[in-house]
Amino acid sequence: EAQVTQNPRYLITVTGKKLTVTCSQNMNHEYMSWYRQDPGLGLRQIYYSMNVEVTDKGDVPEGYKVSRKEKRNFPLILESPSPNQTSLYFCASSFGRGGTDTQYFGPGTRLTVL
């Protein structure tokens, strides 16, 4: 089944403890992206990747890192999480450029930073 998977689905952590949220797609998509979703603010893009080893900032990149060493994986790294990063996170992928083709979303990761 074609899909985007994220792990973990739920995570509660404490301020300053490094964490990684994994994202994987099995559709051979070139484009991948991370979003956060907050009440009243909608979906905001954190980082995106056009292809392996090519990444760029979205609208809210502060406090996050990403890497794209393999085509199928695009992990999101929080080096020193803070409470304002408590949010619902979505990974997405697209065959084309992301802005010109359908983006397919994962199931989400709900992160709470205490």
Next chain:
Amino acid sequence: GESVGLHLPTLSVQEGDNSIINCAYSNSASDYFIWYKQESGKGPQFIIDIRSNMDKRQGQRVTVLLNKTVKHLSLQIAATQPGDSAVYFCAENRAGGSNYKLTFGKGTLLTVNP
């Protein structure tokens, strides 16, 4: 600033009625638009898209209309069913800027009453 927005944050309809969800956009250079459905606890799911060289596109029970003159996008759902209850997002790209980015509206909550 330019943004994607929605006219109605909530919409309640009776089962079997037709639903219309509206979206305004302000960037006349946008050339790709997409509607997503997000059910509670799930990631956004693609419904239908349309490019700016079209005015209308139909899918299964859904139709998207694009009015470039007034920068308006709508999603019509025929014979609305309880399973259609969800939050609906419109999104646009902004041609002329990055083609690697979609900008999302904040969403409309559709409630279908049996």
